[in-house]
Amino acid sequence: MTSSTAVVDIRALSVAFSGRPVLSELDLQVEPGTIYALLGGNGAGKSTTLSVLLGFLAPSSGTVRVAGIDPAASPEQARARLAYLPENVALYDHLSALENADYLLSLAGRRTDAAAIRDALHAAGLQESAWTQRLAGFSKGMRQKVAIAIASMREVPLLLLDEPTSGLDPGASADFHVLLESVRARGATVLMVTHDLLGAVEVADRIGVLDHGRIVHEVARAQFDLPALHAHFSGRVRAA
Numbered sequence: 001m002t003s004s005t006a007v008v009d010i011r012a013l014s015v016a017f018s019g020r021p022v023l024s025e026l027d028l029q030v031e032p033g034t035i036y037a038l039l040g041g042n043g044a045g046k047s048t049t050l051s052v053l054l055g056f057l058a059p060s061s062g063t064v065r066v067a068g069i070d071p072a073a074s075p076e077q078a079r080a081r082l083a084y085l086p087e088n089v090a091l092y093d094h095l096s097a098l099e100n101a102d103y104l105l106s107l108a109g110r111r112t113d114a115a116a117i118r119d120a121l122h123a124a125g126l127q128e129s130a131w132t133q134r135l136a137g138f139s140k141g142m143r144q145k146v147a148i149a150i151a152s153m154r155e156v157p158l159l160l161l162d163e164p165t166s167g168l169d170p171g172a173s174a175d176f177h178v179l180l181e182s183v184r185a186r187g188a189t190v191l192m193v194t195h196d197l198l199g200a201v202e203v204a205d206r207i208g209v210l211d212h213g214r215i216v217h218e219v220a221r222a223q224f225d226l227p228a229l230h231a232h233f234s235g236r237v238r239a240a
């Protein structure tokens with residue numbers, strides 16, 4: 001394998017369930033400090049790709065590296081280099097934003113002081129009046145801000161996001177995209193899987209369309225073409 005600077009480096013990845021191929025020779029590289037949106041319809045293989053990056057699923061063939069680490073061989077090392085935000089961010093409802101950050105960072109082996117947590121929550125755009133409130137009443141967008149504050153304090157190079165804007169209204173989506181841009185500005189790399197074509201066009205540096213387990217269309221920001229992306233995303237190109 002050639003050396004690569006990509007934070008996510010997937011080459012010829014195949015995964016099959018009971019002999020049925022779900023990812024077929026998938027190639028996907030995400031360069032440092034960029035936001036990559038992986039678009040795909042239901043069953044395209046997005047969650048399977050994330051499971052492989054997280055080290056929960058082993059490839060049938062191909063190679064996968066997360067910041068240089070093979071997640072199948074060294075899942076804990078790979079996970080130490082990433083923050084994973086599932087569609088519904090997993091935090092403790094009975095704890096406040098400050099307490100969640102304090103507790104989860106201590107679990108991750110990080111010693112942090114209250115001032116640093118406050119700074120991170122502020123940078124993530126969570127209003128100060130919410131810092132001491134229990135998360136039970138938080139919206140999805142507020143939970144994401146807490147999770148991203150925690151990720152930024154862990155100083156992980158990679159953020160993996162699963163459907164981050166599903167269920168967000170347009171204003172909250174736009175806020176989330178601004179937050180992602182600030183994450184990128186600090187040098188982190190983002191891979192988000194999504195059904196949200198317009199959101200991807202708004203924030204991504206690169207978009208790949210996944211269909212039947214492989215990238216059928218990939219384009220950099222300067223070449224974004226909404227009708228073409230839509231055609232690939234909706235499968236109309238394949239059908240034509």
Ligand SMILES: Nc1ncnc2c1ncn2[C@@H]1O[C@H](COP(=O)(O)OP(=O)(O)OP(=O)(O)O)[C@@H](O)[C@H]1O
Nearest residue numbers: 017018022040041042043044045046047048049195
């Ligand atoms: N553990 C499993 N065992 C068998 N088949 C699976 C398993 N996990 C996923 N699949 C199948 O693999 C295919 C891809 O699933 P995957 O969840 O990766 O798609 P997705 O792009 O994330 O879809 P969605 O947008 O609906 O979440 C689907 O056909 C799914 O049924």
